Amino acid sequence: MTLFEIIILAIVQGITEFLPISSSAHLILPAELLGWVSQGLAFDVAVHVGSLLAVIIYFRHDISNMVQAWFRHGFSSRQTQDSKVAWFVAIGTIPAVIAGFMFKDWIELYARSALVIACTTIVFGLLLWYADRAARHRKTLTALSIKDTIIIGLAQAMALIPGTSRSGITMTAALMLGFDRESAARFSFLLSIPVILGAGTLATIELIASGQAVDWLALLYGAGFSFVSAYLCIYLFLSFISRIGMLPFVLYRLALGSVLLWFVFA
Template sequence: MTLFEIIALAIIQGLTEFLPISSSAHLILPAAVLGWENQGLAFDVAVHVGSLMAVMIYFRQDILQMTTAFLTRGFSKNQTADSKLAWFVVVGTIPVVIAGFFLKSYIETDARSAAVIAVTTIVFGLLLWYADATAKLQKTLEQLNLRQSIIIGLAQMLAIIPGTSRSGITMTAGLMLGLNRESAARFSFLLSIPTILGAGLFATKDLLEAETAVDWSALIYGAGFSFVSAYLCIYLFLSWISRIGMLPFVIYRLLLGAVLVAFLLW
């Protein structure tokens, strides 16, 4: 890859990992539409490491409190809000781990196409619009319960289909369950930590087994630019989402889907 492609893909990964517009779609599309070479497994790991570090540093205080509460109160009858939230993140992650384990090969070989991305971009964009337009926006993250975290976790399973958007589908589920926009987004971001970590570990395992040559400068640039763009994205998204709502992202998804359909029919 050229330096421009490295920087562009890293910024795209960092921005789209946490916006409800699908990171996998935006990393697949340059190769399908612009003819760029596939970025490869090593680069994919690097940009996900950058995104993971961004979300972990942004939520470092939350992670510390949740971890401490989980270790001290997580297995007792006297649960705290932080220990409950830690359990909800664990429980909400289990479905996507199971789905990824059994469907990973199929998704990678049969579902990574512009046609699939076009359909999922539009369909799940409309679902996000419906969830946001009809949302009661009453509950905070402290009011989340086990049943709701399981439902959000089950929704996250759909994110293994390119174009769905992991953050988009979990926010959609959160809004449908009555969470306000910021709470739905925060829980989605917290859920992303074990999900991205697990996906990165699997990809690293595949990378080590492949024994391919590694362009370390590309990985460093990729991780660095992904980190910066992801951190800014999380900060700005949480600052603005309560005011702007999901409509701008819905419009973007519909436009992107329309462009993809036009590209396929051309």
């Protein structure tokens, strides 16, 4: 990859990891549509490390409170709000882990195509629009229950299909359950931490086992630009989502999906 491609892909990864528009779709598309060389496993690891650091640093106080509360009250009858959320993040991650082990190879073989991305981009974009329009937007994270968590976790597992968007489908589920936009986004971002960490760890193990040469400078650029763009994305998204709603992202998904369909069938 050229330096230009590295920077563009890293910025795209950082932005789309947390917006409801699918990061996997945007990282696959340059190779599908522009003929760019596949970024490879090492680069995937680097940009995910950048995104992971961004979300951990942004939510560092929440994470610290959750971890401390979990160790103090996690196994007692005197659960606090922070210890509950810590449990909910762990429980909500389980469906994605199970689905990943069961269907990862099948998805890699059959689902990573421009046609699949186009269809899921449009379908789940419309679902996000419906959820945002129909939702009551009343519940906050203090009202989160184990039932809500399981439903959102099952939705997150569907994000293994490229074009679905992990953040998009989890926010859609949370909105349908009556949560306000900011609470839906915050829980989605917290849920991303173990998922990104797990995916990055597995990719790192695979990378080490492969023994392939690594361009460390390229990885440094990838991680750095991914971190900056992801951090800014989280900050701006949480600052404005209550006011702007999901419609801009829905329209983007519909436009992107339509362009992809044109490329596929042209």
